[in-house]
Amino acid sequence: MDALLRQIAAVVGDGNVLTGEAVTARRVDWLSGAPCQAGAIVRPGSTAELAEVMRLCHVARQPVVTHGGLTGLVHGAETAKDELAVSLERMTAIEDVDPIGATLTVQAGAPLQSVQEAAEAVDLQFALDLGARGSCTIGGNIATNAGGIRVIRYGMMRQQVLGLEAVLADGTVVSSMNHMLKNNAGFDLKQLFIGSEGTLGIVTRAVLHLQPPTSDMQTALVACPSFEAVTGLLAHLAQTLGGSLAAFEVMWQSHYRLLTEESSRHRPPLATDSPYYVILESLGNDPQSHAAQFGRALEGALESELVSDAVLAQSGSQRQALWDIREDIEGLLQALSPLFAFDISLPIPAMEGYVTRLEAALADDWPGARMVTFGHLGDGNLHISISTGSADPTTRRAVERLVYTPLAELGGSVSAEHGIGLEKRDYLALSRTPEEIGLMHTLKRALDPYGLLNRHKVLAPEAG
Amino acid sequence: MDALLRQIAAVVGDGNVLTGEAVTARRVDWLSGAPCQAGAIVRPGSTAELAEVMRLCHVARQPVVTHGGLTGLVHGAETAKDELAVSLERMTAIEDVDPIGATLTVQAGAPLQSVQEAAEAVDLQFALDLGARGSCTIGGNIATNAGGIRVIRYGMMRQQVLGLEAVLADGTVVSSMNHMLKNNAGFDLKQLFIGSEGTLGIVTRAVLHLQPPTSDMQTALVACPSFEAVTGLLAHLAQTLGGSLAAFEVMWQSHYRLLTEESSRHRPPLATDSPYYVILESLGNDPQSHAAQFGRALEGALESELVSDAVLAQSGSQRQALWDIREDIEGLLQALSPLFAFDISLPIPAMEGYVTRLEAALADDWPGARMVTFGHLGDGNLHISISTGSADPTTRRAVERLVYTPLAELGGSVSAEHGIGLEKRDYLALSRTPEEIGLMHTLKRALDPYGLLNRHKVLAPEAG
Numbered sequence: 060m061d062a063l064l065r066q067i068a069a070v071v072g073d074g075n076v077l078t079g080e081a082v083t084a085r086r087v088d089w090l091s092g093a094p095c096q097a098g099a100i101v102r103p104g105s106t107a108e109l110a111e112v113m114r115l116c117h118v119a120r121q122p123v124v125t126h127g128g129l130t131g132l133v134h135g136a137e138t139a140k141d142e143l144a145v146s147l148e149r150m151t152a153i154e155d156v157d158p159i160g161a162t163l164t165v166q167a168g169a170p171l172q173s174v175q176e177a178a179e180a181v182d183l184q185f186a187l188d189l190g191a192r193g194s195c196t197i198g199g200n201i202a203t204n205a206g207g208i209r210v211i212r213y214g215m216m217r218q219q220v221l222g223l224e225a226v227l228a229d230g231t232v233v234s235s236m237n238h239m240l241k242n243n244a245g246f247d248l249k250q251l252f253i254g255s256e257g258t259l260g261i262v263t264r265a266v267l268h269l270q271p272p273t274s275d276m277q278t279a280l281v282a283c284p285s286f287e288a289v290t291g292l293l294a295h296l297a298q299t300l301g302g303s304l305a306a307f308e309v310m311w312q313s314h315y316r317l318l319t320e321e322s323s324r325h326r327p328p329l330a331t332d333s334p335y336y337v338i339l340e341s342l343g344n345d346p347q348s349h350a351a352q353f354g355r356a357l358e359g360a361l362e363s364e365l366v367s368d369a370v371l372a373q374s375g376s377q378r379q380a381l382w383d384i385r386e387d388i389e390g391l392l393q394a395l396s397p398l399f400a401f402d403i404s405l406p407i408p409a410m411e412g413y414v415t416r417l418e419a420a421l422a423d424d425w426p427g428a429r430m431v432t433f434g435h436l437g438d439g440n441l442h443i444s445i446s447t448g449s450a451d452p453t454t455r456r457a458v459e460r461l462v463y464t465p466l467a468e469l470g471g472s473v474s475a476e477h478g479i480g481l482e483k484r485d486y487l488a489l490s491r492t493p494e495e496i497g498l499m500h501t502l503k504r505a506l507d508p509y510g511l512l513n514r515h516k517v518l519a520p521e522a523g
Numbered sequence: 524m525d526a527l528l529r530q531i532a533a534v535v536g537d538g539n540v541l542t543g544e545a546v547t548a549r550r551v552d553w554l555s556g557a558p559c560q561a562g563a564i565v566r567p568g569s570t571a572e573l574a575e576v577m578r579l580c581h582v583a584r585q586p587v588v589t590h591g592g593l594t595g596l597v598h599g600a601e602t603a604k605d606e607l608a609v610s611l612e613r614m615t616a617i618e619d620v621d622p623i624g625a626t627l628t629v630q631a632g633a634p635l636q637s638v639q640e641a642a643e644a645v646d647l648q649f650a651l652d653l654g655a656r657g658s659c660t661i662g663g664n665i666a667t668n669a670g671g672i673r674v675i676r677y678g679m680m681r682q683q684v685l686g687l688e689a690v691l692a693d694g695t696v697v698s699s700m701n702h703m704l705k706n707n708a709g710f711d712l713k714q715l716f717i718g719s720e721g722t723l724g725i726v727t728r729a730v731l732h733l734q735p736p737t738s739d740m741q742t743a744l745v746a747c748p749s750f751e752a753v754t755g756l757l758a759h760l761a762q763t764l765g766g767s768l769a770a771f772e773v774m775w776q777s778h779y780r781l782l783t784e785e786s787s788r789h790r791p792p793l794a795t796d797s798p799y800y801v802i803l804e805s806l807g808n809d810p811q812s813h814a815a816q817f818g819r820a821l822e823g824a825l826e827s828e829l830v831s832d833a834v835l836a837q838s839g840s841q842r843q844a845l846w847d848i849r850e851d852i853e854g855l856l857q858a859l860s861p862l863f864a865f866d867i868s869l870p871i872p873a874m875e876g877y878v879t880r881l882e883a884a885l886a887d888d889w890p891g892a893r894m895v896t897f898g899h900l901g902d903g904n905l906h907i908s909i910s911t912g913s914a915d916p917t918t919r920r921a922v923e924r925l926v927y928t929p930l931a932e933l934g935g936s937v938s939a940e941h942g943i944g945l946e947k948r949d950y951l952a953l954s955r956t957p958e959e960i961g962l963m964h965t966l967k968r969a970l971d972p973y974g975l976l977n978r979h980k981v982l983a984p985e986a987g
Contacts (some may be wrong), residue, residue, distance in 0.1 A: 159754045160871040160903070161761075182762075204707055212766070215705065218682065233958045239868040239903030241679065241939040243668055243718055244947075244954040245981055246963045250714035254707055271761035290623045297625075297735035298646075301808035302676070302766025344765030345819065348812035355809065404703040407624040439624070439703030475705040483708075490708040494697045498970075499710045505969035506962075517709055 060098050060141070063119045067101055070111045075102040075149070082144075087129055087136045097124065097138035104149045106224060106232055106263040113261070114230030116143065122514045125257040127199030128170065130191040132402070133480030135203070135256050135516055142514065145261065147198050153177045154264070161269040162221060162238050167198025167262045174267065183269040186213035190386070198262045204254030206476030211437040212305040212342065213270065215476070216253065221268050223249045225260035228507035236266050251502070256478050257513045259506045273303075273342035277353035278372040280381045282333035283365065286411035289335050292365040293407075293437055296339065299356040303349065304437075306340035308385050311414065311432040318384050321394050325384045328370045337436075338385055385433060395429060397450035401462050404439040405471030413465060414441070420461050421445065440475040463489050479517045487517070524562050524605070527583045531565055534575045539566040539613070546608075551593055551600045561588065561602035568613045570688060570696055570727045577725070578694030580607065586978045589721040591663030592634065594655040596866070597944030599667070599720050599980055606978065609725065611662050617641045618728070625733040626685060626702050631662025631726045638731065647733040650677035654850070662726045668718030670940030675901040676769040676806065677734065679940070680717065685732050687713045689724035692971035700730050715966070720942050721977045723970045737767075737806035741817035742836040744845045746797035747829065750875035753799050756829040757871075757901055760803065763820040767813065768901075770804035772849050775878065775896040782848050785858050789848050792834045801900075802849055849897060859893060861914035865926050868903040869935030877929060878905070884925050885909065904939040927953050943981045951981070 068076045077100040085095040103109040116123050124138040126146040138144045147168030155164040158181040165174055171185075172192040178185040187200060189207035199205070201223065205216045213219070222237035235248050252260050283289045289309055296304050315336045319327035329336065341356075343349025360366040372378035392398065405413055414432055421428045425447040434441040445458055463473050467489040474483050474490075488496060499518055503510070510520075532540045541564040549559040567573035580587050588602040590610040602608045611632030619628040622645040629638055635649075636656040642649040651664060653671035663669070665687065669680045677683070686701035699712050716724050747753045753773055760768050779800045783791035793800065805820075807813025824830040836842035856862065869877055878896055885892045889911040898905040909922055927937050931953045938947050938954075952960060963982055967974070974984075 157870070157872060159758070161758075162870075204711070206705055206707075210704060214682070217711070218678070227962075231958055231961070233962050234956055235959055236934070237936070238870045238934055239936060239939070240674060241670055241868045241899070241902045241904045242936040242954075243670075243938045243940055243942045244936045245943055245951055245960070246719050246723075246966060247668070247681070247714065247717070248959055248962055250711065251966075253711070255710050259710075271758075271765055273765060274762075294623070294625075294735075298738075299808055301735055301737060301806075342765075344763055345812075345816045347819075348809075348816050352809045352812050355811075404705045406621070406626075406702045408621060435705070438705045440705045470700070470702055472701070472703060472706040472708045474707045475703070476707055478707045479709055487709055490706070492698055494695055495699055495712055496709070497695075498691075498697055498712055501969050502710060502715075502966075505965050 060121070063115060063121055064099055066115050067112055070115070071101060071103050071108050075104070077102070085129070087138060088134060089130060090132065095138055095144065096140050097142055097144040098140055100126070100144040100146050102146050102149050106226065109145065109226050109261065109263060110230045110232050112145065113226050113228065116511060117229040117509070120509055120511065122511050124513055125202070125261050127168070127196035127202070128191065128194040130195045131199065131203060131480065132477045133474070133482040135478060135480035135513070137481060147196060147263070150263065156181050158183060160238060163267045163269055164236070164264065165197055165267060166264050167196060167201070169197050171195050171197060171200060178269045179272070182272060184272045185219070185267060186270045187216055187219055197265055197267070201253050201262050201265060202255070202257045203478045206438070206440070208308070208435070209305050210435060211307055212302070219268050220249060220253060220265055222266035223252060223262055224264040225252045225262050227260045228509065228511050233260065236264065238266050240268070256480065256517050258503060258517050259512065261512070271344065273344055275343040275346040275349040276378070277341045277343070277350060278378040278381060279339045279357060279369055280328050281337050281339060281360070281366040281369040282329050283335040283337060284333065284367045286335065288365045289337060289436065290407060292337065292360055295360055295363070295365055296356055299359065300341050300352065303341045303343050305342040306338060307435070307437040308338040309434050309436040310336040310385060314431040314433045315384070317394055317431050318387050318390050324387060324390055325380070328381065329368050333367060338381055391431070391444055395431070395444055395446035398444050398446040399455055399458050401443040401445070402475050402477045403441055403443070403462065403466060403471060403473060404475035405441070405466060405469050407436065407439055409469045409471070410434070410436070410441065413469060416465065417461060424457065424461070438475070459486065466490060481516055484517060484519055524585070527579060527585055528563055530579050531576050534579070535565060535567050535572050539568070541566070549593070551602060552598060553594060554596065559602055559608065560604050561606055561608040562604055564590070564608040564610050566610050566613050570690065573609065573725065573727060574690050574694045574696050576609065577690050577692065580975060581693040581973070584973055584975065586975050588977055589666070589725050591632070591660035591666070592655065592658040594659045595663065595667060595944065596941045597938070597946040599942060599944035599977070601945060611660060611727070614727065620645050622647060624702060627731045627733055628700070628728065629661055629731060630728050631660060631665070633661050635659050635661060635664060642733045643736070646736060648736045649683070649731060650734045651680055651683055661729060661731070665717050665726050665729060666719070666721045667942045670902070670904070672772070672899065673769050674899060675771055676766070683731050684713060684717060684729055686730035687716060687726055688728040689716045689726050691724050692973065692975050697724065700728065702730050704732070720944065720981050722967060722981050723976065725976070735808065737808055739807040739810040739813040740842070741805045741807070741814060742842040742845060743803045743821060743833055744792050745801050745803060745824070745830040745833040746793050747799040747801060748797065748831045750799065752829045753801060753900065754871060756801065756824055759824055759827070759829055760820055763823065764805050764816065767805045767807050769806040770802060771899070771901040772802040773898050773900040774800040774849060778895040778897045779848070781858055781895050782851050782854050788851060788854055789844070792845065793832050797831060802845055855895070855908055859895070859908055859910035862908050862910040863919055863922050865907040865909070866939050866941040867905055867907070867926065867930060867935060867937060868939035869905070869930060869933050871900065871903055873933045873935070874898070874900070874905065877933060880929065881925060888921070888925070902939070923950065930954060945980055948981060948983055
C-alpha cells in the first residue's frame with residue numbers, strides 16, 4: 060500500500076493522507092466506540108482529486124471505504140487494515156442557494172445542519188431532519204437514503220435529491236446535477252447512488268430540493284383504545300389534515316410505561332393504562348386557520364372514540380416535554396441495557412399481530428425478557444428494543460432470528476431506514492428474493508467489477 | 524420468426540398471437556395515426572406467460588417492443604417488421620386495495636382511470652392524473668415516469684410507486700412488490716424500471732401509494748405584471764398555502780391571447796394585456812378553513828402587486844372554463860397547424876430569458892413564425908408550440924435545434940415528462956454528459972446484453 064499512498068499523497072497533499080494514530084483515534088461506530096482500522100485515511104479536497112485517487116486505487120485494485128459523519132448504525136463505515144478510508148470531510152462547501160428555484164447545491168461532506176441553516180437563511184427549509192444533524196453528512200444521508208421523523212410529510216432523503224455527482228470505482232466522474240422537478244431525459248441515474256450505501260459510487264456533490272417553511276406547529280399526545288383505533292386515527296388525520304400531518308409516532312404501552320413510570324425524567328402526561336399512545340404533529344402555513352383545523356381534527360377523533368384521551372401542547376416547552384418521552388434513548392438504555400435495537404418495516408395491517416407474536420415468542424425463550432416498541436407508524440417503520448439480560452453474540456443471533464424471520468412472510472423489511480451495511484447483510488434474503496439479490500449483484504459487477512467500493516457491505520461475496 | 528411464434532402460441536394461446544391486419548389495424552402513434560408494423564403482437568395473460576415468452580425471445584435473440592396504452596408522444600411504441608410487440612392488454616386486474624396501508628396492487632395493463640376509480644371506492648385517491656387517463660396504462664405511466672398536472676403537490680409517477688415486478692430480457696422475474704414507505708434493504712431496484720421506457724425490463728405489476736382525498740378545491744386565474752412577479756407569486760403561495768398548492772400553470776401572453784382572442788371557444792376572463800397569466804389551484808381538507816386561507820393568500824398577492832388582476836372560480840363550471848383555456852389543445856392545433864410541440868424543462872430563474880431569446884431567434888429565421896408558451900412552472904416544465912407554416916422534416920430539425928441547443932448551457936432538459944423514445948434520442952447528449960450516457964449504456968448492457976428490449980430507443984446504438 061505504501062507506493063500507492065505516495066502516489067495519492069502527490070494528489071491530495073501529504074497532510075491529507077492520515078496514518079497510524081491519526082487513524083485509530085477515529086471511531087467508526089459511535090455505539091461501540093470501535094477505533095478505525097484503515098490502512099490510511101485519505102482526504103481529497105475536490106471531486107477532481109477524488110477521481111484521481113480512485114483511478115489510482117482502481118489500477119492498484121485497492122479497496123476503499125467512504126467515510127461521512129460516521130453516525131451510521133449498521134457498521135457501514137467499518138474499514139479493515141488492507142482498506143483505505145476516503146473521508147469527504149474537506150468537501151463541505153454550500154456552493155449555491157437558489158431561492159426562486161428552491162434548490163441548494165452542496166458538496167457531500169457538508170453536515171446536514173449546515174444545509175438546514177443555509178436554507179433557513181433564504182426563508183426556506185430543508186425537510187430532512189434527524190438526531191445526528193450536527194455530525195451526519197449530506198453524502199451519508201444520500202448514500203443511506205436517510206429517513207427521520209418527517210417522512211410521512213416530506214418523504215425520505217431520496218425525495219429531497221434533484222441531482223448529484225458521483226465518482227465511480229474506476230475514477231469516472233458522473234455528473235448528474237439536475238435542478239428541475241421534472242427531467243425525463245434518459246435513465247434517472249441518481250437513483251443508483253441513493254440508498255446503495257456507497258457500494259456503487261462515491262457521492263461528491265448534490266442538488267437538493269428546498270421546501271417552504273411552516274409557520275405554525277401543533278403537537279399533541281393522545282391515547283388510543285386499540286390498534287384499530289390507531290390506524291383509524293391515522294386515516295382520520297390524513298383526511299382532515301391532509302398535507303400538513305408531519306409526525307405520527309406510536310408508542311406501545313410498553314414504551315410509554317417504561318419511560319414515564321420507571322425513568323425519573325418524565326411525568327406521564329396521560330394515564331398509563333391505554334394500549335397505545337401517539338404523538339401527533341401538524342405543520343401549517345396559516346396560523347389563523349391551522350390551529351383551528353388541528354383542534355377540530357382532534358375533537359372529531361375524540362367524538363368517534365378513536366382517541367380516549369388527549370393533551371395538546373400549549374407552548375414550546377410543553378411540546379418538547381412530549382417529544383422527550385419518545386426520544387429518550389438514554390432512559391431506554393438505562394432501563395434495558397444490555398439491549399438489542401431493531402429498525403424494521405412491515406405493512407401497517409400486519410403490525411399488531413407481528414408485535415404480539417414477537418412478544419410471546421420472546422417470553423417463551425427468555426421468560427424475563429423485556430421488549431418495548433415504538434414506530435413511525437405512518438411509514439410502516441417500527442423500532443423495537445429487546446433486553447434479555449445478555450449481550451453475547453449467540454443471544455443476539457437468536458433474538459435477531461425471532462425479530463427478522465417473520466418479516467419474510469409478511470412482506471416486511473429487515474431495514475426500514477438504517478440500511479444493511481455489515482450488520483444486516485446475512486438477513487437481506489429475508490426481505491429480498493433471489494432474483495432481486497441477483498440483480499443487485501449484476502449492478503455491482505457492472506459498476507464496480509473488482510468490488511473495490513465498500514467491499515462486502517450490503518451484498519455478501521458471491522459464491523464461486 | 525414463424526417457428527418462434529408457434530412456440531409463443533403454445534404459451535399464450537393461438538388467439539393471443541396477432542398477425543396481419545390485426546396488427547396493422549392498431550395505431551402506434553395517436554398524433555400521426557401510423558399503423559403498427561410489428562411482425563406480430565403477443566398478448567400474455569400473466570407474468571409467468573410473459574416470462575416464458577421473453578425466455579423464448581432471448582434464446583432466439585428476438586427484439587421486443589412493449590405496448591401499453593399507446594398514448595406516448597415520442598415514438599416509444601414504434602415497432603419494426605422484424606420486432607415483436609408485447610401488449611399488456613390482458614393484464615388489467617386490480618389485485619388488492621388496502622385502505623389502512625393506503626396501497627393498491629395492480630397489473631401493469633390496467634388503465635390509469637381504473638386505478639383512480641378503485642382508490643375512490645375506498646375513499647382515497649390516486650394522485651397521478653393526465654388527459655389520457657382512460658387509455659394510458661399503469662405500466663406505461665411507470666415506464667415513462669409520467670408527470671401531469673399535480674406534480675407540484677404529489678410528485679411524478681416515480682413518487683407513487685412503492686413496489687413493482689418486472690420481467691427482464693432473459694425472462695427472469697424480478698418481484699420487488701414492497702408495500703412500505705420505508706424500506707432500505709439493499710438497492711431500490713424499482714428505480715431502474717421507472718422512467719427507463721421499457722429498455723431495461725417489462726413492468727408487469729406494481730404496488731401504488733394512495734393519498735387521502737381532498738374535500739375542497741379552490742381555483743383562480745390571475746394576471747401577473749412581470750416574470751419576477753410570477754416567481755414571487757409561486758414563492759408566496761408555497762409559503763401561505765404550503766402543502767395544498769396543487770397547480771401553478773403559467774400561460775405566456777402569447778398562449779392566453781391565442782386561445783381567448785382567436786379561438787371562438789373562450790371569452791377572456793381577464794383583459795389580455797398582461798405578460799403572464801397563472802391558473803392556481805389549491806386542494807384542501809378542511810372546507811371551513813381552506814377557502815378562507817386561499818382567499819387571504821390571493822389578497823396578499825394583490826396587495827404586494829405580485830398579481831394585477833384575479834378571478835376566483837365560484838362554481839365547478841367556472842373552474843372548468845378556466846382550465847379549458849389552458850387545456851384547449853384542439854384550439855391550439857387549429858390556430859397554429861402545422862405546429863411543432865415541445866416538452867422541456869429548465870431552472871426557473873433561466874426561463875424568462877430563454878423564452879425571450881427563443882422568440883427572437885425564431886423571428887430571425889422565420890419572420891412569420893408563431894410561438895406560444897405555457898408551463899407547469901413550479902416543476903420547471905415548459906410546453907412550447909411553434910408554427911413556421913411548414914411541417915417538413917428539415918424545418919422540424921432546424922426548429923428542434925433552436926429549442927434544444929440553448930438548454931445544454933442552462934442545465935435544462937430536452938424532455939421534462941414525455942421521455943426520449945426515438946423522437947428525442949439524437950438530442951439526449953444536450954441534456955446528459957458523455958459519462959452519464961456511458962453509464963446508461965453500462966446498465967443497458969448489464970440488464971439486456973443482446974439489446975432486445977425497445978431496441979435503439981432512448982439510447983442510440985453504441986459505435987463500434
